Amino acid sequence: xxxxxxxxPSRRVLLxxxxxxxxxxxxxxxxxxxxxxxxxPLPSWNDGPAKRAILDFIRxxxxxxxxxxxxxxxxxATFDQDGTLWVEHPIYSQLAYCLDRVPAVVKAKPELAKVExxxxxxxxxxxxxxxLSLHDFEKIAVATLTGMDVDAFQADVKAWIAxxxxxxxxxxxxxxxxxxxxxxxxxxxxNGYKTFIVTGGGQDFVRVYSERxxxxxxxxxxxxxxxxxxxYDKNGKPFLTKEPKLLLNDDHAGKPEGIHLEIGRRPxxxxxNSAGDRQMLEYTKAGDGARLSMLVLHNDGKRExxxxxxxxxxxxxxxxxxxxxxxxxxxxxxxxISMKDDWKRIFAFE
Amino acid sequence: xxxxxxxxPSRRVLLxxxxxxxxxxxxxxxxxxxxxxxxxPLPSWNDGPAKRAILDFIRxxxxxxxxxxxxxxxxxATFDQDGTLWVEHPIYSQLAYCLDRVPAVVKAKPELAKVExxxxxxxxxxxxxxxLSLHDFEKIAVATLTGMDVDAFQADVKAWIAxxxxxxxxxxxxxxxxxxxxxxxxxxxxNGYKTFIVTGGGQDFVRVYSERxxxxxxxxxxxxxxxxxxxYDKNGKPFLTKEPKLLLNDDHAGKPEGIHLEIGRRPxxxxxNSAGDRQMLEYTKAGDGARLSMLVLHNDGKRExxxxxxxxxxxxxxxxxxxxxxxxxxxxxxxxISMKDDWKRIFAFE
Numbered sequence: 001x002x003x004x005x006x007x008x009p010s011r012r013v014l015l016x017x018x019x020x021x022x023x024x025x026x027x028x029x030x031x032x033x034x035x036x037x038x039x040x041p042l043p044s045w046n047d048g049p050a051k052r053a054i055l056d057f058i059r060x061x062x063x064x065x066x067x068x069x070x071x072x073x074x075x076x077a078t079f080d081q082d083g084t085l086w087v088e089h090p091i092y093s094q095l096a097y098c099l100d101r102v103p104a105v106v107k108a109k110p111e112l113a114k115v116e117x118x119x120x121x122x123x124x125x126x127x128x129x130x131x132l133s134l135h136d137f138e139k140i141a142v143a144t145l146t147g148m149d150v151d152a153f154q155a156d157v158k159a160w161i162a163x164x165x166x167x168x169x170x171x172x173x174x175x176x177x178x179x180x181x182x183x184x185x186x187x188x189x190x191n192g193y194k195t196f197i198v199t200g201g202g203q204d205f206v207r208v209y210s211e212r213x214x215x216x217x218x219x220x221x222x223x224x225x226x227x228x229x230x231x232y233d234k235n236g237k238p239f240l241t242k243e244p245k246l247l248l249n250d251d252h253a254g255k256p257e258g259i260h261l262e263i264g265r266r267p268x269x270x271x272x273n274s275a276g277d278r279q280m281l282e283y284t285k286a287g288d289g290a291r292l293s294m295l296v297l298h299n300d301g302k303r304e305x306x307x308x309x310x311x312x313x314x315x316x317x318x319x320x321x322x323x324x325x326x327x328x329x330x331x332x333x334x335x336x337i338s339m340k341d342d343w344k345r346i347f348a349f350e
Numbered sequence: 351x352x353x354x355x356x357x358x359p360s361r362r363v364l365l366x367x368x369x370x371x372x373x374x375x376x377x378x379x380x381x382x383x384x385x386x387x388x389x390x391p392l393p394s395w396n397d398g399p400a401k402r403a404i405l406d407f408i409r410x411x412x413x414x415x416x417x418x419x420x421x422x423x424x425x426x427a428t429f430d431q432d433g434t435l436w437v438e439h440p441i442y443s444q445l446a447y448c449l450d451r452v453p454a455v456v457k458a459k460p461e462l463a464k465v466e467x468x469x470x471x472x473x474x475x476x477x478x479x480x481x482l483s484l485h486d487f488e489k490i491a492v493a494t495l496t497g498m499d500v501d502a503f504q505a506d507v508k509a510w511i512a513x514x515x516x517x518x519x520x521x522x523x524x525x526x527x528x529x530x531x532x533x534x535x536x537x538x539x540x541n542g543y544k545t546f547i548v549t550g551g552g553q554d555f556v557r558v559y560s561e562r563x564x565x566x567x568x569x570x571x572x573x574x575x576x577x578x579x580x581x582y583d584k585n586g587k588p589f590l591t592k593e594p595k596l597l598l599n600d601d602h603a604g605k606p607e608g609i610h611l612e613i614g615r616r617p618x619x620x621x622x623n624s625a626g627d628r629q630m631l632e633y634t635k636a637g638d639g640a641r642l643s644m645l646v647l648h649n650d651g652k653r654e655x656x657x658x659x660x661x662x663x664x665x666x667x668x669x670x671x672x673x674x675x676x677x678x679x680x681x682x683x684x685x686x687i688s689m690k691d692d693w694k695r696i697f698a699f700e
């Protein structure tokens with residue numbers, strides 16, 4: 001039984017629904033991330049205001065004669081993950097992971113088989129599961145994401161992400177990263193920027209694959225975080241247990257707070273796609289000197305998905321992008337990235 | 351009035367007593383950090399087991415033909431600050447900062463002048479201040495470290511650290527880093543290790559000078575952390591306020607927990623000097639493959655200070671290093687660094 005392709009009307013799970021990302025880094029030079037040409041670092045982008053904004057930002061902030069020059073230690077760029085770096089629709093991959101893990105949890109504690117919401121999850125009935133409440137999903141998150149050794153959790157996620165596939169493309173989640181954004185990550189790093197993921201999803205989950213998929217090391221992943229507890233096993237060997245205690249809810253206002261906690265410096269550039277990214281984009285743009293805030297607009301129902309104000313959907317079911325956010329972008333000088341118009345290609349495998 | 355040289359029988363303040371570090375990075379090539387010779391990356395170290403342990407560890411973990419080879423992404427080394435990278439005796443510099451800041455706090459809230467512990471601090475009587483309770487110091491920490499914009503706090507610490515001087519050497523705290531440890535930091539980084547400070551002190555405080563003093567960027571400082579709160583000023587500009595809410599007490603068991611939170615990977619090497627570092631050193635050493643745990647022993651009363659078991663002081667007043675820790679080091683294969691015997695030179699200015 002697998003929920004990887006589960007067509008649930010996705011909702012953000014409190015602990016952070018984290019979509020898992022394409023195994024592109026393994027494919028460098030093979031079928032994966034296409035190398036940027038010497039003349040164009042963003043070959044998967046069409047010419048337009050979004051592409052020009054990125055090129056201009058990098059040019060002016062790395063030119064030591066420019067008034068907008070940014071010293072190397074201040075070159076921090078943050079990227080939301082779900083819906084910004086890879087597909088978040090119709091279900092966050094971390095939610096799929098949690099649902100897939102329920103049978104193992106029930107095997108260890110058989111009494112849960114008769115208890116909701118586990119009983120419903122075990123039916124495999126997508127319709128019923130889709131009607132579970134946020135509170136139910138919290139119970140599922142606590143049962144599947146806490147109580148184990150952090151190393152055991154990492155090993156389990158690593159095994160799952162290698163097998164789990166998206167329903168529509170029949171590919172690992174980790175291949176569904178946006179090729180244009182992979183180029184942006186590479187371009188920023190080539191210009192001395194440190195790239196960070198700042199996700200509403202669980203940072204322990206994303207850290208399992210961030211290096212392989214995005215070239216972003218574990219320590220550069222900021223996300224919703226549970227506390228851990230240090231202890232010793234019966235042989236006196238120390239270990240850390242994942243606790244059901246939310247230390248950082250890295251979404252909305254939690255994003256700048258998480259950035260301060262784990263990075264300690266206001267970003268020079270930030271990329272997001274939903275209302276959960278609003279405060280991060282505001283905080284970034286409010287700093288002195290050159291700052292870049294960009295919003296990915298999902299308006300390509302054919303090649304990916306269409307949701308948000310461009311489609312007359314003021315509040316989409318997933319990755320909410322209300323009209324107010326679009327208006328704020330226009331007013332405050334953020335740039336909106338139109339997937340339909342700005343991206344020549346969506347995925348590396350196309 | 352300045353407490354920078356205040357001869358208080360130092361004690362760890364809950365929020366993290368953070369000693370401020372030498373301005374050595376500004377002095378590179380001048381009077382500061384001496385360049386390592388091509389043949390010896392650790393010129394301020396005498397030959398001995400400690401120096402050999404460091405050289406062996408780097409050689410075997412970076413030799414791709416060695417069974418102990420460590421892939422680049424796993425090369426994480428963590429360093430306690432106070433007493434490991436710089437002088438912690440007789441007072442942590444962050445505590446000096448808090449005391450120095452009391453007059454400004456009282457000026458803003460004059461009613462505090464008649465309230466303890468502020469009344470006592472304002473007397474400037476070192477003896478009386480030294481008798482304040484831990485609870486009093488917590489009050490001082492809350493009053494001096496919270497309630498302000500994070501940017502304002504950074505600016506204030508930056509100004510203070512540029513002026514404050516240690517009492518004995520009459521030099522800025524930031525010049526009192528240990529030259530042998532500066533060489534270790536440089537040597538590790540030259541071999542692909544990412545170096546992190548993991549301090550019981552406040553990470554917001556240490557981040558102000560970590561780059562300049564140690565070449566360690568802000569995002570590589572893990573320390574005790576207060577929560578922040580995102581909000582908007584009257585012009586709608588977003589900012590973060592430091593809150594009196596302890597998010598991470600990064601000492602003892604909190605060190606491996608903090609490492610997991612902000613780095614997400616077990617260190618390959620760790621350096622400490624007190625009981626507060628015990629769990630970090632245990633956690634590091636318990637990992638698979640090559641691991642290095644080292645303890646700095648303060649046994650040089652002439653060139654620096656002597657405290658700890660080597661002096662028959664089972665519990666020193668500062669940076670407690672009980673006999674049990676020394677015994678554990680011997681038993682578990684940690685290496686003890688004898689300041690007296692292993693360090694040819696203590697400070698760069700000598």
